[in-house]
Amino acid sequence: MAALQAILPNYFTLANVSSSSSISAKRPVTITCCASPATSFPASAAAEALNGSAVERSEVRIGLPSKGRMASETLDLLKDCQLSVRQVNPRQYVAKIPQISNLEVWFQRPKDIVRKLLTGDLDLGIVGLDTVSEYGQGSPELIIVHDMLEYGDCRLSLAIPKYGIFENVNSISQLVQMPQWTSEKPLRVATGFTYLGPKFMKEKGLEHVAFSTADGALEAAPAMGTADAILDLVSSGTTLRENNLKELEGGVVLESQAVLVASKRAVIERSAVLTTTHEILERLEAHLRAVGQFTVTANMKGRSAEEVAERILSQPSLSGLQGPTISPVFCKRDGKVIVDYYAIVICVLKKDLYTSVQQLRGIGGSGVLVSPLTYIFDAEPPRWADFLTRLGH
Numbered sequence: 170m171a172a173l174q175a176i177l178p179n180y181f182t183l184a185n186v187s188s189s190s191s192i193s194a195k196r197p198v199t200i201t202c203c204a205s206p207a208t209s210f211p212a213s214a215a216a217e218a219l220n221g222s223a224v225e226r227s228e229v230r231i232g233l234p235s236k237g238r239m240a241s242e243t244l245d246l247l248k249d250c251q252l253s254v255r256q257v258n259p260r261q262y263v264a265k266i267p268q269i270s271n272l273e274v275w276f277q278r279p280k281d282i283v284r285k286l287l288t289g290d291l292d293l294g295i296v297g298l299d300t301v302s303e304y305g306q307g308s309p310e311l312i313i314v315h316d317m318l319e320y321g322d323c324r325l326s327l328a329i330p331k332y333g334i335f336e337n338v339n340s341i342s343q344l345v346q347m348p349q350w351t352s353e354k355p356l357r358v359a360t361g362f363t364y365l366g367p368k369f370m371k372e373k374g375l376e377h378v379a380f381s382t383a384d385g386a387l388e389a390a391p392a393m394g395t396a397d398a399i400l401d402l403v404s405s406g407t408t409l410r411e412n413n414l415k416e417l418e419g420g421v422v423l424e425s426q427a428v429l430v431a432s433k434r435a436v437i438e439r440s441a442v443l444t445t446t447h448e449i450l451e452r453l454e455a456h457l458r459a460v461g462q463f464t465v466t467a468n469m470k471g472r473s474a475e476e477v478a479e480r481i482l483s484q485p486s487l488s489g490l491q492g493p494t495i496s497p498v499f500c501k502r503d504g505k506v507i508v509d510y511y512a513i514v515i516c517v518l519k520k521d522l523y524t525s526v527q528q529l530r531g532i533g534g535s536g537v538l539v540s541p542l543t544y545i546f547d548a549e550p551p552r553w554a555d556f557l558t559r560l561g562h
């Protein structure tokens with residue numbers, strides 16, 4: 170019950186923001202203070218919403234994006250970690266991952282994944298950090314387990330037109346100092362980020378600002394005359410460019426990519442969630458570490474393994490994970506078994522491959538074979554220790 174009470178205030182905040190203080194295009198809201206936690210929401214309603222499902226479930230539930238740009242890349246990443254999701258058709262919202270028998274996959278919209286982690290209906294989820302930050306509202310109930318899944322890279326950034334009164338405005342401080350913004354005529358910002366937006370503007374000292382929201386194509390708002398600025402996700406910058414908009418120095422609210430997030434309460438109260446989180450994290454870490462590297466094997470003439478090792482370690486790109494593995498290559502000459510050559514195995518960063526091959530050749534390497542790596546399982550990943558610390562273990 171104590172754990173339950175600990176998360177209730179955040180649940181109320183979320184409920185309050187989406188009901189009483191919701192921001193709409195029809196009714197722009199001048200921000201005087203940013204999303205303050207409300208306490209008027211009836212505790213019994215939230216307790217009821219939280220009750221039961223999380224506590225009684227023995228299965229572990231992970232939420233994955235059901236649609237949009239994150240959906241297929243999430244499934245691809247899990248597949249690369251040998252965690253293939255068995256989904257018979259895209260309209261099926263629950264699926265299994267055969268490798269982890271007690272794991273249920275629930276396909277949901279990214280924002281609903283975060284909401285359901287907060288209410289206890291999901292235990293784990295993969296979504297963009299922007300979505301966790303916007304819908305999680307800094308709740309301590311959400312813990313990021315892996316913060317760099319290496320896809321879905323984008324930034325939440327403020328942008329203004331390149332023309333008109335903004336022609337010479339290039340930084341957020343210049344925008345704040347513009348005399349145009351008053352309580353009667355605030356800066357109008359279109360955004361889908363109605364929690365992070367006001368919070369950011371307040372932090373930057375912009376007093377007179379009104380927000381409106383829409384579900385997409387926000388970049389059209391300034392040219393349409395319905396907003397002065399937009400706060401939206403930017404990746405390549407093409408959409409901004411095509412709409413004659415520019416980002417501002419100091420205007421990035423957050424840098425985002427896909428993350429694995431857990432419900433703190435689920436992990437603390439149910440050991441199956443902790444065990445499954447550990448397995449998923451281990452697989453992700455091992456895979457993500459491996460994708461950036463190749464295994465390189467080569468033959469090298471030498472007098473001894475030590476002498477070959479010295480030659481290899483004299484080269485900056487050839488030290489491998491811990492150092493080279495060197496094995497003697499036995500051959501028979503004049504009826505005698507001798508060792509003239511050594512086989513060496515090292516891991517090299519993909520970006521350093523060509524340099525490494527050149528360095529190997531330079532010290533007498535031949536027959537260089539390069540193979541992809543599937544996993545690098547090291548000692549316990551540092552992210553696991555970090556996760557346990559944040560759990561208070």
Ligand SMILES: Nc1ncnc2c1ncn2[C@@H]1O[C@H](COP(=O)(O)OP(=O)(O)OP(=O)(O)O)[C@@H](O)[C@H]1O
Binds near residue numbers: 237238299300384
């Ligand atoms: N242009 C982009 N490039 C890379 N990643 C992005 C980009 N836009 C969004 N993302 C990431 O992908 C996530 C999902 O975005 P997506 O557009 O698929 O869904 P959505 O905007 O939440 O929903 P919808 O567009 O269907 O209303 C975002 O939360 C963000 O983390």
Ligand SMILES: O=P(O)(O)OC[C@H]1O[C@H](OP(=O)(O)OP(=O)(O)O)[C@H](O)[C@@H]1O
Binds near residue numbers: 387406407409
């Ligand atoms: O910097 P870029 O690479 O051009 O990407 C940025 C665009 O991508 C997202 O929109 P999305 O494609 O998801 O469409 P939406 O507006 O319908 O969400 C985001 O909202 C921007 O509009």
Ligand SMILES: [Mg+2]
């Ligand atoms: Mg989108």
